[in-house]
Amino acid sequence: MLPLRVALVVLLLVANILVHVGPLLAVALVKALLPLDRLRKAANPVLAGIAESWIAVNNRVIDGLLHTRVAVQQHGEVDLRHDGHYLVLANHQSWVDILVLQKAFNRRIPLMRFFLKRQLFWVPLLGLAWWALDFPFMGRHTPKQIARRPELAGRDIEATRRACAKFREIPVAIMNFVEGTRFTPAKHARQGGPYRHLLKPKSGGVAFVLDAMGKGLHSILDVTIAYPGGRPSMIDLLADRVAEIRVSVRQRAIPAELLHGDYQNDRAFRARFQQWMNGLWREKDAEMERLLAG
Template sequence: MRALFGHLRGVTAVTGLVAVTLLGGIPLVPASIIKLALPQGRARNLATAAVLGIAKTWARTANAIILGVSGTRLTYQQLMADDPNGRYVLISNHQCWADVMLLIAAIDPQLPFPRYFIKEQLRWLPVVGLAAWALDFPFMKRHSREQLEKNPELRDEDMNTVRRACAVFRDLPVSLVNYAEGTRSTPAKRAAADSPYQTLLPPKAGGTAFAINAMQEVLDGILDMSVAYVDTPDPQFWDLLCGRIPQVAIRVRYLEVPVDLAKGDYVNDPDYRQRFKAWLNDIWAGKDADVTAIQNPDDPARSFADRPEPEPPRRG
């Protein structure tokens, strides 16, 4: 009976999400088309604000459905002052599709509304793809290592995508989200990558470095987000919708951009690249310890407040 009730919860949540997405598409489609047709200037900025307002309303409604139907409790620890008008690069771990929505639920409205680095293929999703396009999400090609070795010029393609996106965000409040692992962390993917971490995949530093470099003149800092599914070593979005994950813990802390890492040539400067990787790996090691403890049913930790205060990352 409990399993049946859980499935009914999941179906109800999915039905609600589909309905609110379709309803949100009614004002979103014309607003996005108008925005994309306008030249740079005041009129385009007003259209962007309209699209952003629709996106915020959709996200808040969708999160109310997800958390209300599932009964999941979200605990949020913010180790910095509110700053809705700042410009930040946000780095986070990524374990399931719920991460994307819960990130918005956690930081909106006290921190800038997020834009995401997302895969090129998602551009063609109905409604969602159009919204991402109109909100200037950077669409990344995600070239494989083999492709990059055969054609090193492909590195410049993603770097130029980041530069174009960041040129837009230099004039707008933003939390530019980079899931540094590049994909969702699962036991199978960690094994395939020979990950040194218990819960996380090794971070790919290039996207974070490109974003920091592109925005370095206006960047207010880095938001380091950690997401943990309490007592759930292998979280799944469907399990959350069905009410099988009672609590999700999220922490955001502010990091200053290290002076020696704020500007550099990640592609052509091996020393800069190694220093940046070392800095990001140090962040990831601390994040992995905290997330692993909270997701371990045998560990008493239930939130990030139950863990030691994180230390600033060491310089590379």
């Protein structure tokens, strides 16, 4: 029965892609051809609505055919608005994280936009869908590449600014996996960081978004994702081998002193920003410990 269940889930998810990507690309094409900026802006809610319908059907398929329980805990005052502007910060352990975030927040906050590696544009159908939804594609250059060619860093910063200029005009939730890569024990051991359950945070991307968006962001949604049964693969999820996922959500004010600063060239500002980010990550590590302990 298990192979049949996996095949059925995969078939339904693929069919859902085919059903939604066609209308999404059609609206995106019409948007690109419209002569007036206000008409192009009018297409944005339609595109977001199609994407949210896509996510909602995915959620129904997973809820109907799998037994995975997603327990979401909100701490303190959490004001989720579909017309808000949020920066969503989360730890990253698995590709399953994306489905978890979409399940927790779909239609409760604006459509989440991820910063994607430029190579993902070539993923069949999905790459075009992400492009139609204005997901920013980044170079993701290594420190060695940037050291050899410093102009590469400037390209990613400029891409961030262009994306944020669009986001200021629409309700948006900008998603950032701050560790920059998925957690594995090997990566954790190589880093030798101070965190038990997390990799070291990379502050640069968060700093560039805050600088580009300014006061256009309402707040930060600090999300911690824990898998009590161990870090799952997407196959584990589809094969119904993930019993429970625990999610913690905190809403945080954006420190005013971090909204505008030259992270790249101002060492003092960069040190203050990293200190704030490291403090947030220490709290998240403790939250992971609590979630895993149940």
